Amino acid sequence: MEKDPLLYGVLAEFDGEHELLEAGRRAYQHGYRHMDAYSPMPIQGMSAVIGFPKTRLPLVVLIGGLAGCFGGFLMQYWISVIDYPLNIGGRPLNSWPAFIPVTFEMTILCAALAAALGMLALNGLPRPHHPLFNAPSFAGVTRNKFFLCIEATDPKFERDQVRRFLLSLNPREVTDVEQ
Amino acid sequence: MNDETQVIPVDLDRLQSRALLVGIAGLAACAIAAVSNHQQFLRSYLAGFLFWLAIAVGCLALLMLYHLVGGSWGFVIQRILEAGSRTLPLLALLLVPILFGLRVLYIWARPEDVAANTILQHKNIYLNIPFFLARMVLYFGLWVALAMLYNRWSRQHDGSGDGSWIDRAERLAAPGLIIYAVTISFAAVDLIMSLEPVWFSTAFGLMVICGQGVATFSFVIIMLSLASGRKPLAGFVTEQHFHDLGNLLLAFVMLWTYIAFAQFLIIWAGNLPDEISWYVTRLSGGWRIWALALLIFHFVVPFFLLLMRDIKKKAPRIVGVAGLLLVAHWAEMVWLVEPSFPPDRFHIHWMDVAAPIGIGGIWISLFVSQLKKRALLPLRHPKLAGVWEPAEET
Structure with a gap:
């Protein structure tokens, strides 16, 4: 049938x-x-x-987190090493320990956004009817x-x-x- | 509910006797070596002592945490935590060799070194042998007293089923945790940080507390899995319990990393001679590789493994992660203690392995004998009402 x-x-x-x-x-x-x-x-x-x-949500969150992690680090690397190199207290330009807090926060932010938006997208929301x-x-x-x-x-x-x-x-x- | 995969069959009686043999053999070997190399013996012994102290005091802390916040994660491990807290008198006993070797271990305990260093003279008001001994008596006195109270109330509750004993345990939990946090911070300063008395970090106590959380949860997960084949745990422990404990372990792994990195970042950014020298020693040569291994095996690998639900829910897998973290915790203790001594370059001695195993053998033997003394679950607890008859208690 x-x-x-x-x-x-x-x-x-x-x-x-x-x-x-x-x-x-x-x-x-x-x-x-x-x-x-x-x-x-x-x-x-x-x-x-x-x-x-x-669900595929864990994968979405992982990708979001990794994007935030690398994006956050590379942003700082690009600013401090390539675009506007400044000698701060004689430290190397790529002073990675100083980049970690922002990298960490960007990881959390992007993972959380990916989780919230990914959940809505995978659920097909918003949906009026x-x-x-x-x-x-x-x-x-x-x-x-x-x-x-x-x-x-x-x-x-x-x-x-x-x-x-x-x-x-x-x-x-x-x-x-x-x- | 309980599938076979949760159970790792182990004969606890055999574990107890074997551990004792290994412990005596390990300590005997160290004692013989101590005759010719007293200082190395004390260094290795201190690291091993700190490793097992973390688990014993950590058991007491988690017991109080469970009574403060509740939850089924703590209900199934309550007896493991209580047995762990009852080993604290043994640790007080094991502290004695360190107390007799203060002059060998600590520069502030040697009058000729203090006379040559004005900073140590200023610190002498806190860092002197009588006050150090008094503080050790105070810490261990408080820990043993808290452990005795909690174990007594738990026994009373088992006997009478009277809920007021649980109320007492819950009322003491918050003040008890404050006492724990303060005493263990001071103990970390006294036992570890004062190895290099000029160096200081205010985050140090918190880092040690988080490390204890990691070590204790790892130990508890392993013990719960070993004991879960026995009644009354058998049939009661589910993969959900391992999942909860795995999540808590993950939280402590992240917290440890957060604090340890925060301490490093602040000192690195300040770059002051008195502060950075501690890290310069620990991040050069072979210690650099050691520190990198700590980062990988105390954070990166367990972090990603513990994110996965399939690993947290299956006992053999989470036991593997917990075992890895215990090794990493040992490596952290070695990394904290050993670089404090000359030569500055990387050095590791066979006693760094033998001493923790020796202390651990004796400690585990006592722990298992304590664990076997009582039913593995609080059978009179309202949570178990109707599940077991009191007759099964014996």
């Missing part, structure tokens, strides 16, 4: 955090990978249950509702099978979510 390009995924609402945790575990065991759980508060162990994919808002009941997720969404991008996704599977988990309701 061909996939519906307009479908974002299938959303199931559960009674509480324990039911959601159990549903997530069953869905993962069943082979689904592209899914997410939504709840009003953090649930202990949830990310472990539904699978926590490795999300397909899940199309589901009428989803607004309650910030108050008292618990959802599990199996997304259409999942390799095993097939709408009717997913619906049947989610219904077998004893949810309150199951709805299709449009893009």
Whole structure:
């Protein structure tokens, strides 16, 4: 059966955090990978249950940090040795110990900026609208509702099978979510 | 929760007896060599003593830190820290050879040298033998007293399950840590910095404290891994605990580097003869390579390794990093002590290795015997309510 390009995924609402945790575990065991759980508060162990994919953020932060480190040092080297050499107390022009504090701070600054901006970029933020808002009941997720969404991008996704599977988990309701 | 990879199976009884043998052999070899080369023996012995003192006092400090801030990282290592703090009387005993060799080790203790140096005459009001001995008695008295209080309260709590004993431990934690920070700073000045009494640095005590943090966390990680196959730790220690301890170790590695570099930068920038001479000796010839190795193995390599979650979570890997840091800590002690003595060029003696091993063997033997005396977790703690029955305590 061909996939519906307009479908974002299938959303199931559960009674509480324990039911959601159990549903997530069953869905993962069943082979689904592209899914997410939504709840009003953090649930202990949830990310472990539904699978926590490795992100590329550490690499982004490392590159940011290294760029800051070398950029900061080379900036000072260029200023003190090449562009404007000054004899300060008879010290060598490339007085690297004096460059370390700025190099260190630049490393931290660039790594932190890379972490914040990289997190936003990898999450696809800022994002004024999300397909899940199309589901009428989803607004309650910030108050008292618990959802599990199996997304259409999942390799095993097939709408009717997913619906049947989610219904077998004893949810309150199951709805299709449009893009 | 606890997979097999966290456990390094080691027979603690065998470790205890083997360590004692190694310790006696190491110290005996040093004692024989001391007859012909008394000064070298004392230098090596001082470095070895400082290495193990860092871990014993560090155990006391971390114990108080845990009681001050709490956290499951400290809960699983509480008994290791308590056993470590109970070895402080042994270190007081091990200090005796240094006290008998003050005139050999410290220039300020030799009247003929003091008479020839006006700076030492001015410093004589602080750096003289009776006052030095009194300070040592005070430091060790305070440390042993704190260790005894914490161990007694912990035993009382084990016996009665009365939470008021924990309250006492928590109330003493902040003042106890202040006492620790002040006494260990003064002890670092007395034992290490006064080897070159004209030189001074106000960051020195803090650098020693951070080094102790690195050494103690490394030691605790290794011991936790060795003991984690035993009940009741087995099945309770998870990779999350090693992850937390690895993060704390990383923090202390960075803090040590920060303070050590700050001290260097300030003295380097000032470039005053009295101050820079300390670094000139330590950064020339073979000591330069030694210092570079310190930078690499006390900071760069462990820093990058400890950034990785996969290394912090798997006990055999983090134990490897911790072992590396202990070696680096030994190298730091040698680097602090040895260049203070002539000749100025690089020199290392076999006793620089044998003395720390000798002291360490005896120390570890006592530590393991103390560790075995009590259950490896505080079984009456509210955190364990319902996990173990009191009957399992024996």
